[in-house]
Structures are given as structure tokens and as C-alpha cells.
Amino acid sequence: MDYGAKELNKILNKFETMSIDEYKSLYEELNSLESYCPFYIITDNFNNQITFSNNARLIEGNFFDEIDDKNIIIQNNDQYVISDNPLAA
């Protein structure tokens, strides 16, 4: 087994032996962070809107070029909705 595989096994062991409280603590810590995401995860809700179902704070790409930042609405702290979806036209 190579070096990276041995290191990965340490993480596997960590998750397998992690207590529920430890996991909750890790998850809460992640929730408190502003996470940047380099890719799109979008759900079209068929309501002339697009919801970024990921917790991405900024979304990459040409798509963002086509819309005005003022159309971005923060929803439930971790979802971003763009009104007047240009792709729905």
C-alpha cells in the first residue's frame, strides 16, 4: 500500500470510530463557514427561478455574467435564488 493510501485509511478509521457528538460538532463547524464552490449545482424549480441547492457563496461561469448581482436573493442562509432567470426565457 502506498503512502497516500495509508493516510486515507487513517481518515476512514477516523469516520468509522467517530462518535455522534464528534460528527455533529464537525458538521456544525462546517455550517458556520462560508464555503466557496467552484461549480454549479442548480435546481430549476420551474418558477422562473434557479435555486443553488449547494451552499456555494459564489457561482462560477459565464452564467453569472448574464445576470445582475441584485437579482441574487439569499434564502435560508445557504440557498441562493436568482430571480428573473435568464435561462427561463
Place this chain on the structure above:
Amino acid sequence: MQLDGYHGTEISNIEIIQKNGYKISSDNEWLGSGIYFFESLNNFCDGFLEAKNWAFYVKKYKNWAVFKVKIKSNKFIDLVTNIKHREIYDKIRESAIKKHIQSGFNKKDFKENSIYVTMSELDIDFIRVLVDAQKDYGYYSYTVRRPQIQICVKKTDIIIENKLYNSSMEV
């Protein structure tokens, strides 16, 4: 393993990077703390283009610059071409999701970066991953249209060469 990586930034950072090198970012990133690079692989993906797009579209740097680096280390996790690493990673993900559900959370709220943030405690120099950065066109798609190879460098001393590759001033 030796790799070439591309890093997008703002033109105003050129001098600082050339003089002082790179600064390790905090944990609040998708692959944990580190310096992020995009890699080219034949005609599969274009590291320079991805780094430039990252700087221009995501960071909104109108005056962008892209550095090209050489990275060399044998202490890495390679989730692109190392099948064994991918197999173990899949077991980790399975175990983490199980823990997530046992903790009373919904599976759809699972955060994959919980795995990468946990990896920050390992003695590794870089993580290499394949990302599907495709745009969602509003219909179900099963083909990968925009592959990205991303490298998260954990230790600056494995960057053995660093050169300014291109910038908006030269375009």
C-alpha cells in the same frame, strides 16, 4: 509525482506572489486549507483556462493574472488516476454519510468537504481531484462536459518552480 498547475489571481498580487510565494488559505474551502491550482491534461481539460475563469468570473478580477507552477512530492492523495485512492475515498464517503444519517441529519444535507477538512490533519503535500464543473442547463444530463483537475497544495515547499504565465495585460 511531478505536476504542472495554474493559479488564477489579481494582477496586483503578482509582485507579492513573486516575492513571497503563496499563502495557505484557511479551512473554509472545498478541499480544505491549501493553495489551489488547476491542471491541464492533454486535451481533456485546460488548466490555464480554468484558472483564468476562476479569477475573472468567480473572484471577479477584471485584471487577472495566471501563474504556472511545478509541484513535486511523493506524499499525495490522487483521486484522479490512482484507483486504490479512489476506492478508499469511496469507503470514507460511505462511512461519513452513514455517520451523518445516524446523527439525525438528512442525507441531502451531507457536506463532502467534511472529508477534506478532516484530511487537513494528515501529513500529505497535496490532494488531486477530478471535478465536474458543468453548468446545469435545466435538464438531467449524464455526460461530463466540463472536467476540471484541481490540486490543493498543503505545503509551499513542494512548489519547485513558479512563473507568471499570462495576464489580462497581455491579452
